[in-house]
Amino acid sequence: MVGDAGMKASKSAATRLRWQVPLAASVLVLVILVMPSVAGRGGVPQPVAFNHVKHTKDLGLGCEFCHVYVRIGKHAGLPNAETCAMCHRVAQGSSEEALRVTQLIDQGASLQFNKLFRLPPHVYYTHRRHAGIGELECSNCHGAIAETDRPPTRPLVQITMSFCLDCHREQGQSVDCNACHR
Numbered sequence: 085m086v087g088d089a090g091m092k093a094s095k096s097a098a099t100r101l102r103w104q105v106p107l108a109a110s111v112l113v114l115v116i117l118v119m120p121s122v123a124g125r126g127g128v129p130q131p132v133a134f135n136h137v138k139h140t141k142d143l144g145l146g147c148e149f150c151h152v153y154v155r156i157g158k159h160a161g162l163p164n165a166e167t168c169a170m171c172h173r174v175a176q177g178s179s180e181e182a183l184r185v186t187q188l189i190d191q192g193a194s195l196q197f198n199k200l201f202r203l204p205p206h207v208y209y210t211h212r213r214h215a216g217i218g219e220l221e222c223s224n225c226h227g228a229i230a231e232t233d234r235p236p237t238r239p240l241v242q243i244t245m246s247f248c249l250d251c252h253r254e255q256g257q258s259v260d261c262n263a264c265h266r
Contacts, residue, residue: 127237131195132188133181140230147222147230155216158209162197165189201226201239206266224251 139145150167151160165188172185188195203209214220223230227240241247252259 128198128200128235129237130197130235131193132185133234134197135179135181135234136230136232138177138233154211154222156212158211160211160215162199163195164197165193165195168195200236201243203243208264208266218255218257220255 139150140147147160148154150163152167153159153161168185169189172182172189175186176182185195214225215222225241225243229236229240232240248264249259251257257263
């Protein structure tokens with residue numbers, strides 16, 4: 085009898101495996117196909133519809149005006165309410181968004197901008213070395229960001245290992261793994 089019960093349990097387990105493995109594989113395929121489109125829908129939200137064209141082209145402000153660490157820090161830095169308040173404490177221009185910025189500053193909002201570009205944690209990168217010492221233009225890595233009139237929800241350039249290696253080769257810089265990887 086004990087042997088009979090063991091065989092039934094074994095057959096039952098085999099039967100479960102016959103439908104569980106294809107089910108698990110189907111779910112995995114579904115996740116792989118659907119998740120990128122779901123994850124990419126919202127993008128990176130920003131507190132205001134910042135107009136780079138207005139600030140960089142029309143007003144002639146350099147990147148360092150809002151991104152104060154672009155030439156000296158690991159990260160370029162993102163503007164905060166104090167940066168915006170230098171000009172927007174009083175209403176500027178006639179756009180609804182410019183008026184909204186002034187209202188947000190008056191209300192004491194932090195205007196916390198969110199990073200658009202992210203590198204994996206194992207990659208060592210500094211703006212100081214690239215924009216400061218190397219004097220690379222922001223557009224080399226950030227594309228035509230200065231020509232946008234609304235905040236992009238995704239990076240304009242896909243920064244991949246091959247993207248970086250191509251640039252390093254063009255600039256005659258090290259392609260040793262230890263130069264950029266921790």
